[in-house]
Amino acid sequence: xxxxxxxxxxxxxxxxxxxxxxxxxxxxxxxxxxxxxxxxxxxxxxxxxxxxxxxxxxxxxxxxxxxxxxxxxxxxxxxxxxxxxxxxxxxxxxxxxxxxxxxxxxxxxxxxxxxxxxxxxxxxxxxxxxxxxxxxxxxxxxx
Amino acid sequence: xxxxxxxxxxxxxxxxxxxxxxxxxxxxxxxxxxxxxxxxxxxxxxxxxxxxxxxxxxxxxxxxxxxxxxxxxxxxxxxxxxxxxxxxxxxxxxxxxxxxxxxxxxxxxxxxxxxxxxxxxxxxxxxxxxxxxxxxxxxxxxxxxxxxxxxxxxxxxxxxxxxxxxxxxxxxxxxxxxxxxxxxxxxxxxxxxxxxxxxxxxxxxxxxxxxxxxxxxxxxxxxxxxxxxxxxxxxxxxxxxxxx
Numbered sequence: 001x002x003x004x005x006x007x008x009x010x011x012x013x014x015x016x017x018x019x020x021x022x023x024x025x026x027x028x029x030x031x032x033x034x035x036x037x038x039x040x041x042x043x044x045x046x047x048x049x050x051x052x053x054x055x056x057x058x059x060x061x062x063x064x065x066x067x068x069x070x071x072x073x074x075x076x077x078x079x080x081x082x083x084x085x086x087x088x089x090x091x092x093x094x095x096x097x098x099x100x101x102x103x104x105x106x107x108x109x110x111x112x113x114x115x116x117x118x119x120x121x122x123x124x125x126x127x128x129x130x131x132x133x134x135x136x137x138x139x140x141x142x143x
Numbered sequence: 144x145x146x147x148x149x150x151x152x153x154x155x156x157x158x159x160x161x162x163x164x165x166x167x168x169x170x171x172x173x174x175x176x177x178x179x180x181x182x183x184x185x186x187x188x189x190x191x192x193x194x195x196x197x198x199x200x201x202x203x204x205x206x207x208x209x210x211x212x213x214x215x216x217x218x219x220x221x222x223x224x225x226x227x228x229x230x231x232x233x234x235x236x237x238x239x240x241x242x243x244x245x246x247x248x249x250x251x252x253x254x255x256x257x258x259x260x261x262x263x264x265x266x267x268x269x270x271x272x273x274x275x276x277x278x279x280x281x282x283x284x285x286x287x288x289x290x291x292x293x294x295x296x297x298x299x300x301x302x303x304x305x306x307x308x309x310x311x312x313x314x315x316x317x318x319x320x321x322x323x324x325x326x327x328x329x330x331x332x333x334x335x336x337x338x339x340x341x342x343x344x345x346x347x348x349x350x351x352x353x354x355x356x357x358x359x360x361x362x363x364x365x366x367x368x369x370x371x372x373x374x375x376x377x378x379x380x381x382x383x384x385x386x387x
Contacts, residue, residue, distance in 0.1 A: 094316060096206070097208055097215075097315070100205055101208070103204075104182070104203055104204045104216055105202060105216065105220055108203070
């Protein structure tokens with residue numbers, strides 16, 4: 001690898017590193033999602049400083065051209081990120097649905113309670129893992 | 144009618160200010176003081192005002208969840224309030240209350256867990272658009288292959304469910320985004336008794352159907368087929384399918 005390329009890459013890595021740190025400090029990015037990228041950056045840094053590693057890895061995997069090893073690892077990494085993100089999105093939409101439904105029902109029951117003059121039976125909130133019906137109205141207020 | 148058993152009409156509504164009056168009045172006319180819960184799926188028109196005018200109970204979703212999310216909210220409400228039966232009744236005037244009587248009588252006498260109001264069991268004169276006809280036939284065939292049971296109208300939203308089914312559907316994740324053929328197949332495989340009653344339905348008069356346009360129905364058909372295939376795979380490997 002030419003020294004020019006290595007220096008350019010290191011500059012990009014440092015810039016991205018600073019970017020992630022700033023995002024973290026501004027709380028725009030969760031630490032658990034940020035860590036993956038920071039570890040990836042560290043990996044690239046290691047390859048940048050010791051390019052010989054890529055050659056030995058290629059030999060180990062039986063790949064003729066070292067740059068293909070780089071592509072393989074890079075694509076595998078991105079695929080992993082994509083899969084984990086779709087899992088996160090699925091979970092979020094399920095939660096959002098539950099939350100929306102809960103709000104609609106609680107709002108209706110609160111309205112009914114108001115009309116009836118505060119004499120309504122205490123019923124359980126949907127789902128299995130809620131702490132109890134009494135806690136939820138405050139939780140909504142906090143939002 | 145058996146007054147001991149409580150019945151709830153769940154009407155999902157999304158931008159139906161022009162249509163919603165008719166089904167509500169229809170139900171009140173036929174069933175008298177039947178309980179109705181409308182689920183307003185964050186409509187952007189005057190649907191809420193009309194619901195208020197009608198004096199009908201309604202749940203107001205703060206976000207648009209789509210048809211299935213709205214229906215499930217009504218079912219969760221039914222479960223919380225211990226209703227014995229739920230009838231899903233579309234807010235666009237497609238379903239008729241006098242046909243709902245058939246569903247109700249059917250479930251009281253037949254011991255089914257779910258009864259679907261079918262447009263195709265007998266010739267009811269319902270004109271079906273060409274592409275939906277193909278879709279219906281395909282889903283019907285897939286259910287037949289998967290479960291061995293013949294369901295003539297798997298895309299019908301006109302259904303009655305008993306308490307056991309209400310309980311099941313109320314669990315988060317147990318009521319999928321497209322609650323049609325895939326859900327029916329799954330319920331049959333899990334041992335629920337699903338049957339059909341021939342029902343007459345009207346065609347839409349006003350407003351936009353959830354199946355309008357070109358891309359939406361295709362997307363819908365692909366997703367539904369895909370979930371049916373998943374159920375088939377789960378069946379092959381002897382696992383219980385979830386979230387499909």
